[in-house]
Amino acid sequence: MDRQQLTQLMGLLRRSGSDLCDVEVKAAAGGLPKSLRDTLSAFSNDRGGTVILGLEEKDGFRPAPGFDAARIASALASACNDELQPPVRTEIEIVEFEDALVVVAEISELDPRFKPCFVSARGEYNGSFTRGGDGDRRLTDFEIHLLHTNRGQPEDDRQPIAGATLADLDSTEVQVLAARVRQRQPRAFANLDQPHILRRLNVVAEDTDGVVRPTLGGLLALGIYPQQFFPQLNATLVAYPGTSAQDVPANGPRFLDNRSFDGPIPVIVDEVVAAVLRNTSVRSFVDGSGRTDVYDYPAEVVREVVANALLHRDYSTYSRGTPVQITLYADRLVVANPGGLFGAVTEDDLGGEGVTSSRNPVLAKLLQDIRLPETGRMVCENRASGIPTMLRELRRAGSPPPEFHNRITRFKVVLPRHALLDDATTAWIAGLGQLGLTTSQHLALAEMRTGRTVTNGTMRNLGLEAHRATSELSDLVNRGIAVRVGERRHARYVLAPEVSDPAPIRIDGTATELVWDALANGIELSRRDLEQRTGLSHMKVLRALKVLEETGRVTPTALGSSPLRRYRRNDPGLW
Incomplete structure (x- = not known):
């Protein structure tokens, strides 16, 4: 981080009045703070972050008197190498700021194969942290369990279910599946009878007593009523009239809709899509072919996001009491499932070509050959095409790209309802007086105006190649209208403090x-x-x-x- 970048970042921090989620500032005038080890662990277990030492937050982030940059840089290097397990690899710099020297360290996210990073003296279960708001929070036992399972391939979906029998599978759908795989993969299935096809596809398996029973994946894909065995492995929908659960109009209903969806995954997906469309309106936008009417949330987008949530959620015993939750507000649709991203995939990777990593490979394999009841289409292609399809449909409808929020125990997709470049946003961008901005830069500024951060991945989701995305974001920084927070992979961009404070978008209140x-x-x-x-x-x-x-x-x-x-x-x- 150079002097100019640090100055811009400090301007942003002074404007906000405190640390940001992925920026930690300490005075460190009396030595390296003990709490900094927790932060190093948290950044390593999260998306990375920036540590700045030598500035006093209580004094408006001014240089701390008595700060010894060389001594603290050495102490920080020792702590990273000797006091955390695995050791934290970081670049430590001494940067000049307001006639003083400060220490800046960029902490990268740890490879999922080696998480969690923990403070050695406190052990794995007491010394592992993650970020919450602008502070550090100790990881729970469940979160550490998920990090451990993320090192290998979970097998929850291939386990036979006690008490389940072949009669719990839908015989019609089983026959359709067998016919499809015989036709699509004759070398593997053409000469097999139905029982052997079900074994080969891991729809059934023998339990410890040698009894053939449906697996969890088989029940979820082909079961008549999987909730007989797992009542909460379903989906719920709550539609609120306002922009939060507390935003209830006077004498108005608390919910516009509140229901749950049972059955196998194909049935749940179809019923959720129908329910969301019933609770949303139709809007118009203009594209190259003229005026087009679409739902606030295109059906194809809702279908993909719900199918992904049911497919990729955590099905371990820790999470079987938690359904996939769909929440519809006046300004957004939120779909959340237990279990964060699996494998080496990150939020910024989502939407990229060929990016996929399945926590539930048996279920993923089955759902590419199982049909949706209403359309007859397959539930998923298992070709890493779900999110690219979602992004394409949202761009076509003139809607913002989805927000992805990944935590260890939870993954959430937020679909904003508003048009990205409405009249007010277009006028605001024009008022910035910046000539020669590209269409994608306009879209990035519109995103920042809503309070969202923009990353290289955001720009790729808007249709740019990676190198072009970096170039256009750097141009916004050079123009002085955006600030980069963080380096390399975890770099994100927000409006510069010099830019006039944008008015929040109003839906049902600012x-x-x-x-x-x-x-x-x-x-x-x-x-x-x-x-x-x-x-x-x-x-x-x-x-x-x-x-x-x-x-x-x-x-x-x-x-x-x-x-x-x-x-x-x-x-x-x-x-």
Whole structure:
């Protein structure tokens, strides 16, 4: 990180008033803080991050008096190498900033084969951390279990299910499957009878007593009612009238729809798509062929995201009590499943050509040959084509690309409802006075305006090649309208602090109003609490709190560096 990049980043931090999720700033004037080992572990187990030492957060991120950059850089290198397991490999630099020297270290995400990274003196189960908000949180036993299983290939979907029999499989769909694989793969299946086909496809397997029973994958793909054995291996849908669960109109309904979907995966996918479309409206957009009417969320997109969630979710015993959750708000559709991304795939890889890694290979193999009840199409192609299809359909409809949120125990896809380049956004971009911006740069700025960060992967999802994506993002930084946070693979881009603060997009209320409403009735909430209650992004909550603090409507309960920092409403007489 050079001096200019550090200056821009500090401007962003001063504007937000505290650390960002993947940036940790410490004064370190008295030595290397002990808590920094937790942060090194957290960044390594998460998406990486940036450590900056020598600046005092309580003093507006000014240089800390008495800071010895050379000594701290050496201590940091020793901690990375000797006090964490596996050792943290990082580039440590001493950078000049405001007539002082600071230490900057870029921490890369650890290869999934070696996670978790933990503080050696505290052991794996007490010394493994991840990031939460702008702080560090100890990993739970379940999270560590998932990291361990991510090192190899889980076999949950090929295990025979106690108590299940062949009568629990849909005989019609079994016959259709057998006929299809005989035709599509004659060398492997043409000369086999149906029982042997089911064995070869791992639809059935022998249990420890030698009894042939359906496997978990077989039940989920071909079962008559898998929920007889696993009641929560289904999907749920809740539709709210506003932009959060708490945003309920006066005398209005709490839910617009609230239901669960049982049956095998093909039935669940079809029923969820129909339910989502019933709860959304049709909008128009103009493309090369003229005016086109589409649902807020194209059916093909909903089908892909729900099928992916059911296919790639964690089916281990830890997660069998958790369904796939579909939540429909006024401004977005959220689909969440237990278990984060599997294997070496990252959020930035999603949508790339040939990018795939299946936690449930038996299920993935089956669903490419099993039909959806309504359309007769296969549930999935198993060709890494699901997300590219989703991105293509969203671009065609003029919608923003999806947001992917990956955590160890949970993967979430957010589909925004609004058009990406609406009239207000187009006028705002024009007001920046930047000539020669490309269409994709306009789209990137529109994304940043909503409070979302943009990465190289975001630009690829907008249709650019990787090298072009990097070039266009670098151009926005050089123009002074964007700031890069982080380096290399975990680099992300946000609006520069010099750019006039954009107005939040209004659906059923601004971000400021949502945060204000969440603090009603004397409640005190942290920023992370506010993100969860409002459904707003990290940057949107920061901006809303800044506005509320500047206008005297909200007061923090502790200093920005305190883990006890909460926010509460002020008496109206004070503002």
